[in-house]
Amino acid sequence: MSAASTPFAPVLCAGTATVALAGCSGVQSALSPEGIESERTWVLFWVLTAGGSTILVTVVVLAVAAIIRRPAWLGTEALVVGGGLVFPVVSLTALLGYGLLLMNVSAGESAVKPALELEVKAEQWWWRIVYKMPDGTRVESANEIRIPVGQTIRLELTTADVIHSFWVPKLAGKLDMIPGRKNVLNLVANKAGVSRGQCAEYCGGAHAFMSFYVVALPTDDFAKWLANEAGGARNQNEQAAGQMLFLSHGCGSCHTIRGTAAVGTIGPDLTHVGNRMSLAAGALPNDEQAFARWIVNNQHVKPENRMPPFGIFTDAELQSLTQFLAALK
Numbered sequence: 001m002s003a004a005s006t007p008f009a010p011v012l013c014a015g016t017a018t019v020a021l022a023g024c025s026g027v028q029s030a031l032s033p034e035g036i037e038s039e040r041t042w043v044l045f046w047v048l049t050a051g052g053s054t055i056l057v058t059v060v061v062l063a064v065a066a067i068i069r070r071p072a073w074l075g076t077e078a079l080v081v082g083g084g085l086v087f088p089v090v091s092l093t094a095l096l097g098y099g100l101l102l103m104n105v106s107a108g109e110s111a112v113k114p115a116l117e118l119e120v121k122a123e124q125w126w127w128r129i130v131y132k133m134p135d136g137t138r139v140e141s142a143n144e145i146r147i148p149v150g151q152t153i154r155l156e157l158t159t160a161d162v163i164h165s166f167w168v169p170k171l172a173g174k175l176d177m178i179p180g181r182k183n184v185l186n187l188v189a190n191k192a193g194v195s196r197g198q199c200a201e202y203c204g205g206a207h208a209f210m211s212f213y214v215v216a217l218p219t220d221d222f223a224k225w226l227a228n229e230a231g232g233a234r235n236q237n238e239q240a241a242g243q244m245l246f247l248s249h250g251c252g253s254c255h256t257i258r259g260t261a262a263v264g265t266i267g268p269d270l271t272h273v274g275n276r277m278s279l280a281a282g283a284l285p286n287d288e289q290a291f292a293r294w295i296v297n298n299q300h301v302k303p304e305n306r307m308p309p310f311g312i313f314t315d316a317e318l319q320s321l322t323q324f325l326a327a328l329k
Contacts, residue, residue, distance in 0.1 A: 027213075028169055028196040034216070035171035035195075036188045040102045051095045055088075114154035114186065118145065122157075122164035122177045122199065125206040125305060126268055126281040131226065139230045140256070142268030143281045146215045146229075148222040149189050157183045162204065168197035168214050176201060189216035196282070205304040211282030232259025233271050233328050242324025245317055249310070257328065267307060274329040280305075291322040 026032065033039040062083070066074050073079060119130040131139040147153045157166050159177040166185065167174030170193075175185045189195075199210040217225060243260065246252065252262030258271040273279075276286055283302050284290040294301060295310050295318065313321060 026196075027194055028198065030169035032170055034190055034193055036190065037172040037186070038170055039190070041173055044099055044102055047098060048095055051091065055091060112152050112186070115148065115151035117154045117156065119156045119158070120145070120166060120177075121160055122166070122203070122210075123160040124162065124204050125199070125210040125302065127210075127212050128160075128268070131229070133230070137230070139226070140269040141229060141272070142276075143211075143278065144213050144215065144276045146217055146222060146225055147187060147189055148219045149192050149216050151188065151219070153187045155185045155187060157185060163201050164199050164203050164210075165201035166197065167200040168195050168212075170195040171214060174200045187214070189214075192216050192218055194277070206302045209281060209283045209302045211278075213277045213282070215277070229272055229275075233257050239320070239324035239327050242320040242322070245313070245321045246324060249312070254307070270325065270328060272328055274326050286326075288319075288322040288326045291325050292318050295321065 030038060030041060031045070033042040062074065065071060117132045119128075119132065121128040121130075127143050129141045129143070129145055131141070133139060145155075155166070157175055157177045158181070159179055161179070163179065164177040165174050166177060168187070171187050171189060172185060175183050177183065193216055195214045195216070197212045197214060199207060201207075203210065246257070247261055252260070252264055254264040254266040256263050256265065256269045256271065258269075262270075274286070278284060279286050279290050280294055280298070280302055284294060295313070297309055298305060298307050299309050
């Protein structure tokens, strides 16, 4: 590096550090915890990082001292035994013990009675969400989970096809979803907010487009949302043309819209799809343009998904259909 470019080195380093730190925040960052389990993971990360960094710095300093000055005390038997055997055993055992302690605390909380139970089934490449109500009824949604703040929510994780993995970094660690098995994960959100999750196990061509959102709401807001979610689709008289197109072109054979003749179970439940934060498991925003794009060109948006493209609608028909779907709230 020339003398002229040397003054820019601090600026370059500062810029690099800023970019790196920017990646440690956001709706899908384990370093921005908003749940009880994720906070433990955050603490464990920093404890292990601090411990490992201290050991690294100590070893590097001793190595440099040995190379440059070669002090006699570095070759004593006491230092070799203490620094090469006793210190690693004690420090690594302490770090391991602390990690196991946190894991045992999390495991003990699995016995806590949850305020609400959900079934989460992973399918290529979306998420089927079912709320199990206290009266035995079941409320189905897709690709988005809403939970009350400060309450334990139990997720029963299964898969309909291959191995998937449920991971919402801001709230909890990841847990695999294995064919033929049911795994259980507890979520507790400490405050209201939005967290983004992702399938964390390669599950096929559209794996990268298999996301979801977890929305933590104040208790009263969640109760209102769940009551609305449990009901059927609202009166859609103003979108009657769009509803007729939906039913007459076979959409109801794959999708359910409660309160209509659409009772399909192959694809996501669309009863209140207009209320969700995204479409196609996080692949698109939720607006009329995104609905149109998905209907006509979904294989380009999410290759290999199970829905065929529908290029049969005129512009006017497509507009009526997307207006009907966007109004399902």
